[in-house]
Amino acid sequence: MTEWKSPEKVLKVKPPPGYPPEDGRYLRGNDYSPVAVVAILNTFDYAIPPELERIVRITIENGAALAGMLQTENIGIEKIVANIVANPNIRYLVLCAAESEGHLPGDALKALINNGVDKNKAIIGTRAPTAYVFNSTIPSIERFRSQVTLVDLVNETDAEIIKEAVQACYQEKPTQFGDYELYDLGAYPEPAICRKITWRVTEPWLER
Numbered sequence: 001m002t003e004w005k006s007p008e009k010v011l012k013v014k015p016p017p018g019y020p021p022e023d024g025r026y027l028r029g030n031d032y033s034p035v036a037v038v039a040i041l042n043t044f045d046y047a048i049p050p051e052l053e054r055i056v057r058i059t060i061e062n063g064a065a066l067a068g069m070l071q072t073e074n075i076g077i078e079k080i081v082a083n084i085v086a087n088p089n090i091r092y093l094v095l096c097a098a099e100s101e102g103h104l105p106g107d108a109l110k111a112l113i114n115n116g117v118d119k120n121k122a123i124i125g126t127r128a129p130t131a132y133v134f135n136s137t138i139p140s141i142e143r144f145r146s147q148v149t150l151v152d153l154v155n156e157t158d159a160e161i162i163k164e165a166v167q168a169c170y171q172e173k174p175t176q177f178g179d180y181e182l183y184d185l186g187a188y189p190e191p192a193i194c195r196k197i198t199w200r201v202t203e204p205w206l207e208r
Contacts (some may be wrong), residue, residue: 003061005166006112006114006194009139010102010172010184010186011012011147011184011187011189011190011193012032012089012186012187013088013089014031014186014193015031015086015087015088015089015192015194016084016086016192017096017194018084018194018195018196019031019087019194020066020082020083020086020087021076021082021083021086021194021195021196021197022079022082022083022197023079024067024068024076024079024083024094025041025068026056026066026067026068026069026073026083027056027057027060027066027067027068028060028065028066029059029060029063029065029066029067029185030063030064030065030085030192031045031065031089032065032089033063033064033089033090033091033168033169034065034069034090034091034092034093034169034170034184034185034186035063035064035065035090035091035092035093035094035151035165035169035170035195036064036065036066036084036093036148036162037055037056037059037067037068037093037094037096037166038067038068038070038080038093038094038095038096038101038109039052039055039056039067039068039069039096040067040071040095040096040098040102040105040106040154041069041071041097041100042097042098042099042101042131043068045071045197046099047091047145048069050070050130050157051097051108052069052097052103052157054159054163055067055096055097055157055159056068057067058159058160058162058163059094059159059162059163060167060192062163062166062167062168063166063167064094064166065087065089065090066083066084066087066090067111069101070087070105070106070109071080071103072103072104072105073103073104073107073108073109073123073126073128073129073130073131073202074080074108074131074132074133074134075090075130075135076105077105077108077109077123077131077136077181078136078197080093080109081112081126081133081140081144082136082140082182082195082196082197083142083143084148085143085144085145085147085192085193085194086192086195087192087195088116088187088188088189088190088192088195089187089188089189090147091147091148091149091169091184091186091187091188092149092150092167092169092182093109093113093148093149093150093151094149094151094162094165094169095109095110095150095152095153095154095179096153096156096157096162096206097154097155097157098154098155098157098163099154099155103128103130104126104127104129104131105128106154107126107127107128108123108126108128108131108179109176110126110139110150110152110154111124111125111126111131112131112133112144112145112154113122113127113144113145113148114150116141116142116145117133117138118143118184120131120132120189121134121136125162135197135198135199135200139144139193140193143188143193146188147188150180151165151177151180156171160168160201165177165178165182167178168180168183169183169184170183170184171183171184172184173175177198
């Protein structure tokens with residue numbers, strides 16, 4: 001095994017004005033943190049379970065850059081992509097909470113990171129019914145896929161376990177968390193892509 005050598009300095013960058021460009025159901029934390037948290041929302045937005053609110057609150061309190069909820073497999077993912085690529089410091093995406101068996105947004109987000117999109121901007125390899133990211137640019141999609149590593153905790157709802165994942169991501173030395181070896185990688189070595197989405201398609205389920 002090759003001995004791990006600590007870099008002399010982990011590079012961080014100041015996010016640009018306008019970050020995060022998209023609003024949504026999330027909280028903003030430490031802009032220099034390497035990790036964002038996405039909790040799947042599998043209920044109506046007027047009936048958010050307390051355990052999801054707790055996940056968002058605790059992960060922000062424990063160092064996440066952004067932590068919020070994902071309800072849909074299209075517009076919700078487009079907003080995540082826009083906000084992540086606007087902050088090069090974010091290198092991990094912790095995806096957690098119970099999957100929504102209607103929209104399957106967790107499955108769609110995992111497939112986007114792993115497989116990308118086809119020529120029609122349909123997410124490849126997902127079971128989600130309307131997994132289209134029509135409003136995301138190809139450069140932003142590919143940058144998102146390159147910039148972040150997925151920490152897959154789908155169906156995990158224990159806030160303490162999710163907190164441990166967040167804490168592992170900003171350690172100086174590689175830290176074992178489940179099957180993952182996590183540590184702060186420093187900022188992605190390309191400038192931020194910080195721009196609001198141009199909403200060409202607002203009802204992607206009608207565009208199939």
